[in-house]
Amino acid sequence: MAYFDFFRNNIENKRWDTDCIRGSCYEMCPQAEKKLREKEKLVHVLEVVGSTRQLVKSYSRSAADSNIAIPGHLRPFPVLKETIHYLLLRVTKRTDVTVSCIYDFINDRLRAIRQDMTVQRLAPDECMQLLEPMIRFYVYFGFRQVHKILCTSPLSEFDPVLNRKYLLECMKWFLSCCNDMMTRDNELTELISNWTINNADHRLICDRVLVESLYLLCNLGDMHPLYRYLSLRPDMKRAPLLRLAYKMAIANLHGNFVKLCRLSEKLCPLTYCAFYLHLPTIQRRGVSVLCQAYSSRQGRVPASAIARWLALRSDECAASLCRHYGLTTHPDHSVQFMKADFKTDVHPTELRATASIRGVSVLCQAYSSRQGRVPASAIARWLALRSDACAASICQHYGLTTHPDDSVQFMKADFKTDVHPMKQDVYVPDKIKIPIQDILTYRSDDGMIY
Incomplete structure (x- = not known):
């Protein structure tokens, strides 16, 4: 059973505040696990800081002969929050290991945090504060790792399907908590305002507008996020970032790829990371539509117009994309669209x-x-x-x-079979080329949207 399903059962039975196990481990890793891992030499390289060791509880599956509900092995909410802060704002600064190593380590430790949350049946407001940074992590690293795979790395280093599974699990859990808080208190504004911390020193915050926007953009083409948006409070629907995400979802539903790409220029860094994963499919659909609209043996379409319509950075990129789908390009940077030439069997992410x-x-x-x-x-x-x-x-x-x-x-x-695919010229907007700590801590209304 997934953490989210287990949590929903507790919510339905109103059991989060009764008969709950409260953790009594006030360190990031229980002493018993520390001793075991040091004895068995299972200390991760990212847990070694200079001459000291900073161990973080690792994820372990529950077995028939083991008991994970031991208070001394469970971390209470304040410790879990500080652990997330340490993982996302300090471990991510490490430059002595690969990005894949950092991702695998943090992902494992975040799963352990969700396990502690489930066993202790934390209250919805506490769960929301812990889940929101996890959502940011999975969105950002999902973009970063997929982009890296498209450039240089083999797929074995990162599983985008599994990353999306964890992302949606955290996102649905967060939104379920929002619904429950609204049902109980009928107002979440005051609570969320109390979570807003001055992030001048890079402190993690809880931003529901951002999560609602990510839910729309991570599920373009799905009707459920649109229905959810329509059920939100009027003041939340008026939030600029959320309204922008809704307009993009509607444009995608209508097949208006030009409007969709134009609106994407206004996204904040994290929401653009979510949208970026859909971009190859959107561009493929756009080229297919252009083949239907401009199919002609005499007429040509300037590559500059295609680049503008499909959010490409140059005429050369537009011409290269069209060649990728079997269309004819000319030296004057124009493209000849023919329905019969379009390759329907070319995968959009096979860049x-x-x-x-x-x-x-x-x-x-x-x-x-x-x-x-x-x-x-x-x-x-x-x-x-x-x-x-x-x-x-x-x-x-x-x-x-x-x-x-x-x-x-x-x-x-x-032919050399032992070399990685050569790095290609894949476009990354300047808005994403900022420190990860800024992406993980900014607010949706702090002026970074436009």
């Missing part, structure tokens, strides 16, 4: 990074020869690359020989 390694590998099998050469222009066209130089560079990256006449010699034996 050049992972596609290139497979493509070059296939070409090595097909054109392996000591005499024959393949023009770089043909390779660029086949792999949806923006120039002949880019095609030659990728082939060199995988160990193949290039020649001054912009041709490539393919040899099976030369």
Whole structure:
């Protein structure tokens, strides 16, 4: 049973304030676990700070012969809150390990926190304060890791499906707590205002407007978040960020990709991270619509217009995207749309990074020869690359020989199978290029939205 389902059962039975187990561990890691992990040499590298060790309770599945409901092993709410603060605002500053290592460590420790929350049956208001920072974490690192995978890293380092599962679990739990608080008190404004802490020193806060906005943007195409928005209080629906997210959800529902991409320019950093994961699919749908609207053997559409409509940063990116879906581009930076040319079997997230390694590998099998050469222009066209130089560079990256006449010699034996896909030019807006501590602590109304 998921934490959220277990929590809902407690809420329905009104059991969060009766017969509850209260934790008595006032450290981030129980003493028994500390001794065991130090003895078995299970201390994580991120738990070593200089010459000291700062252990954080790790997640462990409940077994038939184990008891996880021991007060001395459970951390009360204040300790859980400080633990989240430590994980998200201090551990994330570490630069001596990879981002994947940081993500795996924090994710495991956050699962342990949710386990403690469930066993103790914390009150809804306390759960909300703990879940909101977790939601920020999963949204931001979901974007960061998926973007990294599209550029350089193998998929085995990060599971976006599992990350989304944890995100939705935390999000639904948070919103369920909101509903319960509204039912009990009929007003949440005063409570949330008490959670708003001056974040000049990077203190975590609880921002319901931000979570409601993320719920809309993480589930574009789903009707339930739209129904939820319509049921919110009028003052909350008037919040700029939430209203913007609602307009984007409606634009997506209507298939208006131009309006959707234009509105995305106003998003704050974290909500843009949530929207970014939908962008390849939106762009694919946009190119498909343009093929229907502008299909002609004589007419052409400027790449600059396509870049503006589909939230692309340059004409070259627009032309490259269209080539990726099988369309013809011309030297004057224009695109010829033909319904028959559009490739319906190309996956939107198969951006050049992972596609290139497979493509070059296939070409090595097909054109392996000591005499024959393949023009770089043909390779660029086949792999949806923006120039002949880019095609030659990728082939060199995988160990193949290039020649001054912009041709490539393919040899099976030369192909390097042990190198990562070459990093491609994937656009990241400047609004996301800010310290993670700022993204995890800003308020939705602090002026960072527009």
